[in-house]
Amino acid sequence: MKRASTIAELYDHFAKMHLSPTGFIPTMGALHDGHISLVNTAVSSCPIVVVSIFVNPAQFNNKEDFKNYPRTIDKDLDLLGKVMRENDIIFIPGVHEIYPKEDNRIFRFGNLDKVMEGLHRPNHFNGVAQVVSRLFDIVKPDMAFFGQKDFQQLTIIKELVRQTGNVVKIIGCPIIRESDGLAMSSRNQLLEPDIRKKAGIIFRTISEAAAMTANNEITIINEFVKNSINRVDGFTIEYFEIVDDVELIPLVSKSDVRKGMKYFGCIAVKAGKIRLIDNIEISFH
Numbered sequence: 001m002k003r004a005s006t007i008a009e010l011y012d013h014f015a016k017m018h019l020s021p022t023g024f025i026p027t028m029g030a031l032h033d034g035h036i037s038l039v040n041t042a043v044s045s046c047p048i049v050v051v052s053i054f055v056n057p058a059q060f061n062n063k064e065d066f067k068n069y070p071r072t073i074d075k076d077l078d079l080l081g082k083v084m085r086e087n088d089i090i091f092i093p094g095v096h097e098i099y100p101k102e103d104n105r106i107f108r109f110g111n112l113d114k115v116m117e118g119l120h121r122p123n124h125f126n127g128v129a130q131v132v133s134r135l136f137d138i139v140k141p142d143m144a145f146f147g148q149k150d151f152q153q154l155t156i157i158k159e160l161v162r163q164t165g166n167v168v169k170i171i172g173c174p175i176i177r178e179s180d181g182l183a184m185s186s187r188n189q190l191l192e193p194d195i196r197k198k199a200g201i202i203f204r205t206i207s208e209a210a211a212m213t214a215n216n217e218i219t220i221i222n223e224f225v226k227n228s229i230n231r232v233d234g235f236t237i238e239y240f241e242i243v244d245d246v247e248l249i250p251l252v253s254k255s256d257v258r259k260g261m262k263y264f265g266c267i268a269v270k271a272g273k274i275r276l277i278d279n280i281e282i283s284f285h
Contacts, residue, residue: 001086002087004092005092005097017048017087019047021045022048022049022139023043023048023145028069029053030070031053031080032176032185034147034183038147042143043083043088045171048088051090054093055071058126058130107129107130109160116241120239125152128156128157142168145171147173147175149278151264151266155245182278187274188274190274191271198235198271199271201229202267202278209224209225209240209265210283213284218251222241244262254284
């Protein structure tokens with residue numbers, strides 16, 4: 001695999017290869033098997049794959065969170081070296097390469113960034129849109145691969161592509177889980193050991209919620225999830241919402257379910273000091 005830390009180096013690699021289509025996986029590093037599954041999917045579809053590692057300051061509304069975000073570049077390179085090919089590229093730019101001048105763009109996503117994560121992390125998705133659109137402009141990929149763990153982010157990126165007229169095809173890839181069901185996340189390595197032991201409760205709870213739809217109203221399901229999480233010492237629920245995968249409108253009643261729409265139960269939990277998110281598809285048939 002090849003490395004580039006500047007746009008000029010990246011384009012120099014591209015110029016020597018003339019391969020297409022190009023697959024792209026933007027990451028903030030601290031890679032795990034979830035990221036590697038994205039790389040494997042991209043490698044199986046594209047003769048050249050670019051993986052970027054860039055901890056984007058614009059999407060952190062908490063400076064401490066940005067400072068504490070795990071940075072494990074040597075481990076990341078080792079993991080990528082096992083799955084990337086000779087012509088694939090790791091792009092590790094500095095802040096000035098991505099933001100040569102201050103990015104003051106404001107994106108409008110309607111309801112998409114007003115619910116769930118948008119309520120709890122102001123301006124987060126605007127920062128995501130800034131960096132993803134910038135990376136798309138730099139890399140010019142044909143296909144970009146994102147994990148479905150960040151369900152709301154994936155929906156917003158699809159809308160970003162629609163709004164900007166970008167031709168990149170967005171591929172959502174399944175959540176990869178630990179043996180106890182915990183969704184793989186770079187933040188998991190920050191969990192205190194006693195909290196980590198109990199963290200499987202998140203997936204168990206939303207799985208049970210998904211099984212409750214036949215005989216229970218939305219309010220009952222929401223209450224079950226809230227109580228199941230909050231009764232575990234060290235765990236506090238921030239939200240649980242059942243939303244469609246297009247407009248992210250939270251369901252209030254089963255009578256609001258629309259035919260032909262997919263629905264997902266989305267959750268955010270404070271696990272000790274670390275905030276975790278997850279989701280599961282929910283069927284109303």
